[in-house]
Amino acid sequence: xxxxxxxxxxxxxxxxxxxxxxxxxxxxxxxxxxxxxxxxxxxxxxxxxxxxxxxxxxxxxxxxxxxxxxxxxxxxxxxxxxxxxxxxxxxxxxxxxxxxxx
Numbered sequence: 001x002x003x004x005x006x007x008x009x010x011x012x013x014x015x016x017x018x019x020x021x022x023x024x025x026x027x028x029x030x031x032x033x034x035x036x037x038x039x040x041x042x043x044x045x046x047x048x049x050x051x052x053x054x055x056x057x058x059x060x061x062x063x064x065x066x067x068x069x070x071x072x073x074x075x076x077x078x079x080x081x082x083x084x085x086x087x088x089x090x091x092x093x094x095x096x097x098x099x100x101x102x
Contacts, residue, residue: 012097015032037095039092041056057089065086
């Protein structure tokens, strides 16, 4: 799946760098647009027991991330507090288009 997303992004003119940061998480970064997207396994909110996982993607707004870290927010805060505007959930089929958009 990651390779298909990268191929699609490259066809749209992106120069994608990929970082495998955890067993279940990758970062995709585009040099020109300076956009970063995390792709990984996340809890499936539709599962009754919460154990099932699905693949999800989130855009990381790096400028806002740096600000939040300098202000002392935790990584948990970034996930729990939407008003920090650091993470934005995006559908998997739009990842390459988001990476390529200026």
